[in-house]
Amino acid sequence: MIKSVIKISKRNLVRSFQSKTVTYRYASQNIKNEGEAETHFGFGTVKEAEKWRKVHKVFEDVASSYDLMNDAMSLGIHRFWKDVFVERLAPIAGGNKLLDMAGGTGDIAFRFLKYLNNMPKDVEQESNHVTVSDINQNMLDVGIQRFSKLNCDQSNCTINWVRADAENLPFDDNSYTAYTIAFGIRNVTHIDKVLSEAYRVLQPGGRFHCLEFSHMTNGYLKWMYDQYSFQVIPPMGQILAGQWQPYQYLVESIRRFPDQQHFARLIEDAGFECVEYENLTGGICAIHSGFKLK
Template sequence: MQNTRKLTNLARLMLKRTATMATTTANQGTTTTTEQTTHFGYQTVKESEKQQKVREVFEQVAQSYDLMNDAMSMGIHRVWKDIFIERLGPQHGMRLLDMAGGTGDISFRYLKYLAKQANPQQRISHVTVSDINQQMLNVGEERARQLGLTVEQLSNASIDWQCADAEKLPFPDNNFTAYTIAFGIRNCTHVDKVLSEAYRVLQPGGRFMCLEFSHLNNEAMQWLYDQYSFQVIPPMGQLLAGQWHAYQYLVESIRRFPRQDQFKSMIEDAGFVHASYENLTFGVVSIHSGFKL
């Protein structure tokens, strides 16, 4: 009788363990199959993987980033950034968050623009350069020292550097009068979260501005642009920076970014008003703008 009971109890224990293992396996399967995916260039990857992949790309290209910008655009990126700052129209006393500001191109233009403007009231302006990649910020800080744009060398302006994720910023609400992001938003996993965070940290009346590669409206010109992008830029990346795949990704990421009207709608959905865009160089890049009221 005792032996029968022992066998019965053993059978029950085995059944319980089997059921527990089945449940665990099922849960693991569910987790795997329900995790959201996103694009990394033309690849489909898990959302949890994209940020690290993007970080690795920019770690690889940080030292050659400015050189490659000049080579890929034949120097035109400088004109685009100058126009971008002109459209922003910096004023003394402004607090700017330059997101994905890495090597400092936009922030340096902002500071130089202010230096040319009269400032009779001696108002203090500020820029926070922020990027998810510390290597890019390191390059930017070294450039700032070389250009004489450090805190110690500036008058009536200050600059700081903050490593941060655009989707979850460490800054308080209503903290900045302007937010810029140049050639960075297309690399983010959740563009809607980036826009929402931009809206949160801006003061009422603050302005959001984005400079980003976009889409040409002329099919023939788009075809020519595609040939240049895919046939020339990755080999150029290999030749000048030793990075083929990083620049292959950068080209692909442009094609995956929403068209101008779609992105304008996303900006409006985030709460911004008076949203607009301006195409530069036939739409190779676009400037998008919106205001928080």
């Protein structure tokens, strides 16, 4: 019985997933406009001008339950991934200027603060600064509220919150020593524009550091992961957050994101050097890193 289930063809599996997304598409997707480019939204296809509105609505709807659902969906493993992500960034004792994009709820920024506070007290530290930026004000509001309750020494680091589009940042050239983006870049319309903006705002020597869902390398584990993603996560979203569609989009968007090698090439194409990636949990997600050396 088990063998017969495992032998389901990938073609039929994909078709079954795609069929579930039909009801989530807007009627306007069927309108043809030859002069307007299209892009993907999950497994569906939408006009480029429409995608950001749909993504904005997704995160507007789930902002208040975002942390709860992250814990439930990943069985808490997302906390480990984010801990490793900041450890690999390895901030220096002082003088850091970090831009954390798509960081609305503050998960990466707060870990960054904790990392600095855990440094030896006898190490002389310059002031540090974090800018948390997100296109969605609802997500930022959650982060600001969490920050107001955070019991953390902030004497060596200032933090501010800025609503901004990752494809068109309002920050000066050569402003930051590090740029982080965790589980956000797959939601943008133009990955190349985000990478170009990241390169622009980084100082020479600055580091691009990205944590994103990726592609598993083991075929059998990938099949199990797909089953969990499509059969468990959307119903879980409905039960815990009262939202099915945003979590259907979540699992579909992961499958549409470039694999590790392809994404690494995109980072290189943006001008970054010393580009590398590290798989976490068998490639469920990966840390990508590169440096602006000129």
